[in-house]
Amino acid sequence: MVTMEDYPDIETEWCPGCGNFGIIKAIRKALVNMGKAPHEVLMVSGIGQAGKLPHYMKCNTFNGLHGRTLPPATGAKIANHELTVLTVGGDGDAYGEGGNHLIHAIRRNPNITAIVNDNQIYGLTKGQASPTSELGMKTKVQTHGVVNTPLNPLALAISLDCS
Numbered sequence: 671m672v673t674m675e676d677y678p679d680i681e682t683e684w685c686p687g688c689g690n691f692g693i694i695k696a697i698r699k700a701l702v703n704m705g706k707a708p709h710e711v712l713m714v715s716g717i718g719q720a721g722k723l724p725h726y727m728k729c730n731t732f733n734g735l736h737g738r739t740l741p742p743a744t745g746a747k748i749a750n751h752e753l754t755v756l757t758v759g760g761d762g763d764a765y766g767e768g769g770n771h772l773i774h775a776i777r778r779n780p781n782i783t784a785i786v787n788d789n790q791i792y793g794l795t796k797g798q799a800s801p802t803s804e805l806g807m808k809t810k811v812q813t814h815g816v817v818n819t820p821l822n823p824l825a826l827a828i829s830l831d832c833s
C-alpha cells in the first residue's frame with residue numbers, strides 16, 4: 671500500500687510561507703490517494719520557482735527548458751501509457767514562454783495532468799510581470815504599471831474544451 675512515507679519531505683530552496691509548499695503537499699496526498707507508487711509517476715518541469723517542485727519529489731522527474739514542460743511530458747506518455755504524467759510550472763512557464771504548447775496539448779489531450787502554480791509574477795527572475803499579472807501592477811521593470819489586461823487561463827481552457 672502506498673503511504674505518505676513513500677513521498678517524504680525533501681529540503682527545498684523556497685522562501686518560508688511560499689504557496690509552493692501547499693501545492694507539493696497536495697500533490698503528494700493526491701498520489702497517495704490514487705495509490706500511485708513513486709516508480710509509476712513522472713513529473714516534468716521547466717524553469718522557475720514552481721519548476722523546482724519535482725526536485726523535491728521522490729519519483730521519476732525530468733527538468734527541461736523554461737516553457738517546455740508539455741512536449742517531453744507528451745512524449746513520455748506516448749512512450750509509456752501506464753505512466754502517470756504530471757507537469758508543473760509557473761504562470762510564466764505555462765502561459766508565457768509555453769503558451770503555444772499549452773494550446774496544442776489541450777487540443778491533443780494526451781491524458782497528462784498540467785499543474786500551474788499561478789503566482790501572477792515571474793518569481794525566479796525577481797518579479798517581472800507575467801501573462802497573469804494584474805493590470806496596473808508596478809514592478810521594477812513595469813515602473814508605470816502593467817499596461818495589458820491579464821490572460822484568463824480558465825476561459826482559454828474552456829474555449830478549447832479542455833478535459
Ligand SMILES: Cc1ncc(C[n+]2csc(CCOP(=O)(O)OP(=O)(O)O)c2C)c(N)n1
Nearest residue numbers: 717718719720736760761762763792793794
Ligand atoms: C526561454 C527562456 N526564457 C526566459 C528564461 C528566464 N526565466 C527563467 S525562470 C523565468 C520566469 C519564471 O516565472 P514563472 O514561470 O511564473 O515561475 P515562478 O518562478 O514564478 O514560480 C524566466 C523568465 C529562460 N530560462 N528561458
Ligand SMILES: [Mg+2]
Nearest residue numbers: 760761791793
Ligand atoms: Mg510565476
